[in-house]
Amino acid sequence: MARDLLALAAALGGSLHPGPAPGAPGPATLVDGALHWRDFTLIGHPTYATVVAADRLDLAASSLDGSDRRLPFLPHAVLALPDSELAREWLPSAPGTVLLAPVSTGELLHARLTAVLAQDQAAEDRAVTLGTKVLTQVARRGGAAAIVNELASRVDGWAVLLDTHGQTIATSGAGSLHVADAAAVAFNRPVRVRHPGLQVHPVGLGEDLTAYLVFSSRSGRESTHRDLAAQAAALLDLVLRRQDHSATERLGREVMMSTVLAGGAEAAALLRRWGVREERLVGFELSSRSQAVDVERLVRRWFDALGAPHLFTMGQDAAKGLIAEERLAGLEARAEEFGTPPRPALRLGVGSARPVDALGPSAVEAREAHQSAVDAAVTVRRYHRMPSVEYVMDRLPATDGARLASLLDPLALRPDGEELLRTLRAYLVANGAWSAASRTLGVHRQTLMNRVASIEELTGWDLGDIDARTGAWLALRARGISGS
Template identity: 25%
Template sequence: MRISDLLGMPHLRLDQKAGFSGNDHRVTWAQASDLECPWEWMTGGELLLRNGRTLPVSAADQVTLIENCAAHDISGIVLGMDPETPTLRKRAIQCAEALSLPVMLAPYSTSFGAIGRAVAQQTSSDEARRITLTGRVYDVIRRSVTQSTDAEPLKALAKELGCRIAVLDAQTGRSVLSKSVGVTPALQSALVEEVRRRAGALPGVVHLEIGGERAHVVEVPDEEPTVLVTYAFRATPPDIVVLQHVATAAAVLISQDGIRREHERRLGAELFTQILDGRLDEREAERQLAARRLSSTSTVLVAAQGVNDSDERGVHLTLHRRAIPNLLLSRSGLLYALLPSSREVIRVFHERLGEHACIGISERLGTCARMTSAVREAKWAVRDAANTAGHLTRYNDSAQLSVLRDTEEAQIVVDRVLGELLQYDREHHTDLVSTLDTFLSSGRSWQHTAAVAGVHRQTVVYRMRRIEQITGRSLAITGQLAELWIALRARDIAPSPQGSSGT
């Protein structure tokens, strides 16, 4: 259908005001929109139907609307007139003429439904082609799921659409499918910058132009920000309906890729377990780490508290998207990660888990033989992180660890400060050490400690007095209180903590 065909329908009574030289524009669909930037939900060829009262009042704003519609290949504009419709300014008319963008007025009595129906009837063959194309899209996905093939499904989809296709991480611009290639560096950079500029809130279609070449970007439904990019169009670009179907198909491909990724995560967790438990000799452990692009000389062990199973899967996906090598393992309420020691890597890890998570980071591993010590360091640091503003502590940056540079010194501090209390707990089957830890960790809250211990508040008061008597240290004296706190944290990294009560 052409604009001239629409104007030739007497029952619509359209009155053209500008852009007469564009009356041979093809009309693929009629799209009603009063949004400020309606072209961000169109791919080109649509007829924009707009309530007249939403037409900008000023000539400059009207010109901006016309310029953007022309730049995004909108076929024409129909303004639905009513008593509150602003006057179409002379500058706007001149702009539409210069850009060959038809601008028409529809009388108050003509509904947008009638215009849309007229377009739909005339473009029924186009709609049939769209339905056929959509069916082909899902057939490609069906074959990729049911048949074992090395063929790249995106290549088949690209052939159907007559363009090139990429499925990319919205924040990095990297390809998210293992069998597909990315885009040019210029397009990748433009995409990342546009997503950043919009703070991740993308419209129906993002239009990019790099070196005179156009690209259309739509969101892909996925747990990580993901986009579908179409570019290098051989003919008319696919419309937004087709693009959304392709984006849904891409989500299926990502899900398939996720099954393989989850298998890799589980294998990595098993390897991590074997190294932690000493079931691999050092040489074999180093070899297997190298196979996963990790080296003990440049990695740290990270412990995260306050996470769940879905957080672990999400972290693995985020690290995978950024090509960051890793091993992950959940154990005893903590998520452990073996990661490159880069601060940027730690930032990505922490941001993915969120501000609620407490992060503790060991010193550099150095050798696989030091893995057990690295676990103690990370555990100590994650406990300390709960008391810091950023909820992140590095073992080698913590001032409190200045006297605890190795596990032997940690055990000396535990024995000196908590030795008698630990012995009392063992002999009397009490949990005074655990009560003390809870009391100090909660900011010396009597009520919270009572709730955790399941006792009356007065019982907590009695226990604290008993602790002061046994240890010979007063909770009212800052220096002695600090000694108790450091000894409790030293107990986290001591090789064989005396008395396991409360741990």
């Protein structure tokens, strides 16, 4: 797109001759617009180039008699002339930057300038329209944080969203210095800003101001980025102001599910009021391998199709809920069919059917089955098909289970205990394969080996021994480690 003077000259097949005056537009100066000499009165924008197409050099020169009111503005404008010998002879005495183009008249040159800039503006408008559509889509899925992230990506820079008190709501690509600079320019604070060229867009107007959107771009498409940021600010205003009924519903379901899983007569009574007539339900936990899948919306749609009440809530990365035994097959079939084989997109763990006043254990079973599905990279895993869990853990008295879990205390009580427990789980799931476990944890193989050595030293186990690995795995299950 021909936005700077050099690109504009290339689009016209002409040449650019920078002017001698200090501050005269140079090759990298962005173009503000094109005018005919007869319409030229002043410079439209001091930091942009105003291109003025003259009829012919002799007519243009005749108007520069010293009394013309436009003369003081010429050193800071760009005079566009038809390329000719007369024009080139005049170049050394030109007061400002001159663009020579291979056309016959100034009228034609003005028409070509207008056409090139209009085509460029249309391309920018298309880019802004496309960007706005994408911002709208990500706003539906991820809210304010997703909008800020998408904007930073599209402007090839960073973005910060601040509330009216200067607190950070969301950032993307921004470090602490960026956030400090964003707050300084948004609130006009008298401090040194280390990142020049920041753009500030208020989210809302006047007394209805809700936030400030600040961003910086590494590219020069200022106009496109400014328009796109304005659209992002408008979307953020809607997102930050809306009354999120879905969030209210989600919170209500979370509270009710906690009551149901606590068990007892109160749980059974609540389920009856919730429209549940079954005497037994099954716990489940469902997650996706891809963040692009909206698991909550997926489960809601499936439950509607199955005619099941929405007995589920969203955890950090998985839907956790309850379903009647007769509808379980339908849920499993939909999970199996979702995605593209041979790499299943979903992970579904299913517990055992339990009475409606004692559903807590089924939810725990579902969590264990879900983790087993993740570890084994399968779509559906039922708890009753996990004999090591069912026949060992279920038959341990509570005191023995607590004693088994306490074997991990030397790890859990350390400051890096969670890291060591995740390392132990990954190592055991990989059957002692260093490469596979290091990939799962995202660490170097040597780092993994050092951690495993620390685990063996702290616990006294030899993890090369199958009995030690079995005991460690049962201890993890007893402790209820979900892994990551």
